[in-house]
Amino acid sequence: MSDTKQPTLKGLAADITKNAAIVSDFLDKTNNHFTFDTDSPPSFPKTASEDVTAARMQLIYAARQLQFLALGPTESLQWFALSGAPDTTTLQWLYHYDIPSAVPNQDSISYADLAKKLNLNQHKMTRILRHAMTNNIFLEPIPGHIAHSSLSKQLAEPGNLIRGPVGNLTQTVYPAVSRMVDAHEKYGTNDEKGVHAPFNVAYDTEKRALEYIANDPVRSVWFTESMKGGAAAGPSSTRYSVEAFDWQSLGNGVVVDVGGSAGHVSKAIAAAAPDLHFIVQDQPAMVGKGQAELEPELKERFTFRPHDFFTTQPYNEPAAFYLRLILHDWPDEDAALILRELAAKMGPETRLLINDAVVPEHGAMHPLQEKYVRNADMVMMSMFNGLEREKSDWEDVIKRADPSLHIVGITKPRGGSLSMIEIRKE
Ligand SMILES: C[S@@+](CC[C@H](N)C(=O)[O-])C[C@H]1O[C@@H](n2cnc3c(N)ncnc32)[C@H](O)[C@@H]1O
Known part of the structure; x- marks a missing residue:
């Protein structure tokens, strides 16, 4: 059923123009525009006023809605069903093999040299990294060569606080979220025990997730760093x-x-x-x-x-x-x-x-904000x-x-x- 508040392409575009101007003026003043190049500032300035913060939130939301209206319902569903798992999986993969640390800071490296350095199959590695590039993670400045983008560079910095959340969410949380149906089939949807979560199916354990993680030297570091990273920004x-x-x-x-x-x-x-x-x-x-x-x-x-x-x-x-x-x-x-x-x-x-x-x-x-909280709710249910x-x-x-x-x-x-x-x- 239609309702008068339904957004339209033109309405969203106007909303985006208005809020983009507010955000852009603020970034001009603070000389902080984001780019995909490695010299981009890493995150939005904390000095933003409430008005700028609100305009930015609306800008991001309207841009997302605009994409849905441009795609239409059928293609929106296709994008959802197809993109979610590969997007997280390629990030999980490049984090696992620590590709960001192996790509030079300032220069590019050929796929052949990178594959040799990491002892990985060049063809598979190239395909996975080219998928990551569709999410602006890495760039291909000359054909056959890979270089850092502003996003991948963050993951290459050993002390960067985003490494924790990316590590924890892609390596530990994602396998749990992906087993939600299996857990609900196994234990039933009424079961509320902390040891019967999708995590327990994914990791084949009767231990609670936090206990399991605390006893795993690698996952516990990702987890603690994730808490720190989430608290930082x-x-x-x-x-x-x-x-x-x-x-x-x-x-x-x-x-x-x-x-x-x-x-x-x-x-x-x-x-x-x-x-x-x-x-x-x-x-x-x-x-x-x-x-x-x-x-x-x-x-x-x-x-x-x-x-x-x-x-x-x-x-x-x-x-x-x-x-x-x-x-x-x-x-x-x-x-x-x-x-x-x-x-x-x-x-x-x-x-x-x-x-x-x-x-x-x-x-x-x-x-x-609701999207953020509902994402967190699904993580809590899964873990x-x-x-x-x-x-x-x-x-x-x-x-x-x-x-x-x-x-x-x-x-x-x-x-x-x-x-x-x-x-x-x-
Ligand atoms: C989601 S983290 C929150 C950490 C911190 N309060 C924050 O806001 O970033 C949950 C914390 O609970 C701790 N925890 C889990 N089980 C516990 C228990 N039985 N007794 C004490 N702490 C526990 C974990 O080690 C972890 O540090």
């Missing part, structure tokens, strides 16, 4: 976690960062609230890494402790228990268990801060039988944990994908 960057709560209001209290990985989020908060102290709890390997990497100037304010959050919480009545991107990894029963252990150690002044997505009703957020929760889901799980817990506020900074749910104990 984009809609779930730590800047929004800092913005979403008045951390300075906790004075010189202690924040217990439950499942805080190697402490990267606490460090961002510490910079904004210089009197606060942090106890970062996680699995032994994660806190070991955090302890080893801790900057000398933070030593007095940071403690790293191994702790399993399904067991008795050792710390009593801190200023806050903080859980960022923890509970979406767990089905309701497990999430309630984690919260119950914390509720038992909350005093009247303790805040329980859950920093996770609160999925609005369908259609209530910008469609591009852990976890979920991104709506407000009523959060209310249910919090009450299930401990009826004396109640939500006193939910804040979501504009542009960010995560909310801060502030909870107190009665």
Whole structure:
């Protein structure tokens, strides 16, 4: 059925022209235009105003919609069905063989020399890399030679924070997502156990994904780097976690960062609230890494402790228990268990801060943000039988944990994908 709000090709084109001008003017001023060449700036400037950020989001969304309207329904479906798996697979392949590191920084290299250097079949390698080029990953400046594009160059830089998310998502997550039908056929769609997720079918294991990953030396590095990379930029960057709560209001209290990985989020908060102290709890390997990497100037304010959050919480009545991107990894029963252990150690002044997505009703957020959250929801379902929760889901799980817990506020900074749910104990 048609409705008056249906976008049209011309309407979208006009929308794109208007918003492209706003974004382009900003990039002119900051001298930051993206290109496909290696001298392109790597990411959008963080100094963008809210108006520029909104115009950029609308620009990306309208360009996507325009493509659908230009293709029409049948060809749109064809593109979907054909592109999704190869797009991820070629990225997975070139990451696995670390092609980006083998291509020279400034120069090109022939396919023949590259294949010889990496001991790969030249014909297969060339076909895979030419597919990656359809996504602007690598360039072919002269026939038969490959060189870096602005995208592939990011993957060649050893310390670049995008390597973590690309590694984790293509190598560990993608095989799990691709087995969703098999898992639902095997266990049924009502099964909510964390050990019966598509991940368990893909990896033929009865271990929970996070335990399996923590015990795999390569995947655990991708995972930790992925958390760090996701926190460094984009809609779930730590800047929004800092913005979403008045951390300075906790004075010189202690924040217990439950499942805080190697402490990267606490460090961002510490910079904004210089009197606060942090106890970062996680699995032994994660806190070991955090302890080893801790900057000398933070030593007095940071403690790293191994702790399993399904067991008795050792710390009593801190200023806050903080859980960022923890509970979406767990089905309701497990999430309630984690919260119950914390509720038992909350005093009247303790805040329980859950920093996770609160999925609005369908259609209530910008469609591009909704796409991001729905993608994350599919990853949670595939990896852990976890979920991104709506407000009523959060209310249910919090009450299930401990009826004396109640939500006193939910804040979501504009542009960010995560909310801060502030909870107190009665
Ligand atoms: C999605 S990551 C979130 C990390 C961090 N809070 C952030 O926002 O980037 C989930 C974290 O939970 C930790 N974790 C998993 N199971 C745990 C357990 N039983 N006890 C404590 N931490 C656990 C993982 O090691 C991982 O660091």
